[in-house]
Amino acid sequence: MNIGNASQRSGLPPKTIRYYEDIGLLKAGRADNGYRDYSMDDVHRLRFLQRSRGLGFSVEECRQLLSLYDDKERESAVVKAIAEAKLVEIDRKLAELIGLRDTLRHLVHNCHGDSRPECPIMDGLAGDDAVQ
Amino acid sequence: MNIGNASQRSGLPPKTIRYYEDIGLLKAGRADNGYRDYSMDDVHRLRFLQRSRGLGFSVEECRQLLSLYDDKERESAVVKAIAEAKLVEIDRKLAELIGLRDTLRHLVHNCHGDSRPECPIMDGLAGDDAVQ
DNA sequence: GCTTGACCTTCCAGTCACTGGAAAGTGTAG
DNA sequence: CTACACTTTCCAGTGACTGGAAGGTCAAGC
Numbered sequence: 001m002n003i004g005n006a007s008q009r010s011g012l013p014p015k016t017i018r019y020y021e022d023i024g025l026l027k028a029g030r031a032d033n034g035y036r037d038y039s040m041d042d043v044h045r046l047r048f049l050q051r052s053r054g055l056g057f058s059v060e061e062c063r064q065l066l067s068l069y070d071d072k073e074r075e076s077a078v079v080k081a082i083a084e085a086k087l088v089e090i091d092r093k094l095a096e097l098i099g100l101r102d103t104l105r106h107l108v109h110n111c112h113g114d115s116r117p118e119c120p121i122m123d124g125l126a127g128d129d130a131v132q
Numbered sequence: 133m134n135i136g137n138a139s140q141r142s143g144l145p146p147k148t149i150r151y152y153e154d155i156g157l158l159k160a161g162r163a164d165n166g167y168r169d170y171s172m173d174d175v176h177r178l179r180f181l182q183r184s185r186g187l188g189f190s191v192e193e194c195r196q197l198l199s200l201y202d203d204k205e206r207e208s209a210v211v212k213a214i215a216e217a218k219l220v221e222i223d224r225k226l227a228e229l230i231g232l233r234d235t236l237r238h239l240v241h242n243c244h245g246d247s248r249p250e251c252p253i254m255d256g257l258a259g260d261d262a263v264q
Numbered sequence: 265g266c267t268t269g270a271c272c273t274t275c276c277a278g279t280c281a282c283t284g285g286a287a288a289g290t291g292t293a294g
Numbered sequence: 295c296t297a298c299a300c301t302t303t304c305c306a307g308t309g310a311c312t313g314g315a316a317g318g319t320c321a322a323g324c
Contacts, residue, residue, distance in 0.1 A: 003300090004300065004301080013282090014301085015283060016282065018302095019283090033291080034289085034301080035290080035291095035302075036302090047258070047259050051256075051257050051258075051259050052257050053281090054232075055232055055235060055257070056236075058280085058281090059282095065257065069257070071249075074249045074251070074254075075246070075247045075248070075249065076244055076246060076247075076249060076253070077245040077247065079251045079253050080243045081245070083236060083240045084240055086236060087233065087237060087240060090229060090233045090236065091233065093229060094226070094233060097222060097229065100186075100188050101223065101226060104187055104215060104219050104222065105219060107215060108212060108215045108216055108219060111212045111215070112212075113211075113212035114207070114209055115207045115208075117203075117204060117205060117206050117207065118208060119206070119211045119212070121211050122200065122206075122211055125183050125187070126176065126179070126183075126201065127179050135272075136270090136272080145311090146272090147312060147313085148312090150274095151311060151312090155310090165273095165318085165319060166272080167272055167273080167319080168272085168273090185310090190309080190310090191309075
C-alpha cells in the first residue's frame with residue numbers, strides 16, 4: 001500500500017511517516033516504481049507510534065517502546081517502568097501548569113478591564129509585587 | 133551595567149538576553165568597549181519578560197505586552213483580554229494533559245509489571261482495544 | 265609588565281518533531 | 295492526450311533558545 005493509504009490508516013501525515021523513516025524509526029519496503037510500500041504490519045507499527053506520541057512519549061521513547069513491541073520475550077515490568085516514569089513527568093507538568101493557571105487567574109480576576117491604564121496584570125508581570 | 137549583572141538581576145541567562153535583542157524585543161546601549169550597557173529600566177523590562185515568559189506567554193505575546201507596559205495610555209481591558217485568552221489556552225492544555233494522564237494511569241494500573249511479556253500497556257498503545 | 269581567569273563580543277550550529285514548498289517522476293480517469 | 299492526484303527527494307523554516315568556538319577586554323595578583 002502507498003504512503004497516503006498508510007497515512008489514512010495510521011492517522012499520521014505522510015510527511016511524518018517519511019520523517020520517521022529518515023530517523024530510522026521504521027523502514028518501509030519499496031515498490032517497483034520507487035514508491036514506499038507498506039504492509040498491514042507496518043500500519044500497525046505506525047498506529048503504535050501515533051498513539052505513543054499522542055500519549056506524550058518522545059520519539060526516542062517511542063523507538064524504545066517499538067522495540068519492546070517487537071520483542072516477544074519482553075518483560076512487562078520494563079514497559080511499566082517507562083510508562084510510570086512518563087506518568088511522573090506528566091504529573092510534574094500538570095502541577096506546573098496548574099500553578100501558572102492559578103497565578104494568571106488571580107491576576108485576571110483583580111483587573112477591572114476597563115479604559116483606564118491601571119492594571120494589576122501589568123503590575124504582576126512587572127514583579128513590583130509578589131506574583132505568586 | 134554589563135550583561136552578566138543584568139542577567140542576575142532579571143533571572144534571564146545572558147544568551148537569552150542577547151537573543152531577545154537579536155529578535156528586536158529589547159535594545160541595549162553600548163559602552164565604549166563595545167559591551168552592552170543596561171540601565172535599571174532595561175532590567176525592569178527584562179524582569180517583565182522573564183515573568184511573562186514564565187507564565188506561558190509566547191515571545192510574540194511578550195512583545196505585545198511589553199509595548200503595553202510602555203504605553204502609559206493603555207487600556208487595562210486590552211491587557212485583560214490577552215491574559216484571558218492565555219488562560220483559556222492553558223485550560224485547554226490542562227484538560228488535554230489530564231486526559232493523557234488518565235489514559236496512561238489506567239494502562240499502568242492494569243499492567244502486572246512482572247517478567248512475563250503480556251502487557252496491557254503495549255496492547256493499549258497498539259490500539260487493538262480502546263485506549264480511552 | 266605579565267599572566268591568569270572571568271567576562272564580554274560575534275557567529276554558526278544544534279535542539280525537537282515536524283512542516284512547507286519546489287521540482288520532478290508516476291499513475292489513473294476521461 | 296491531458297488533467298490531476300499522488301509520489302519522490304531535497305532544502306529550509308518553525309520556536310525559543312542553548313552550546314561552543316574564536317577572539318577582545320578587564321581586574322587582580324605576582
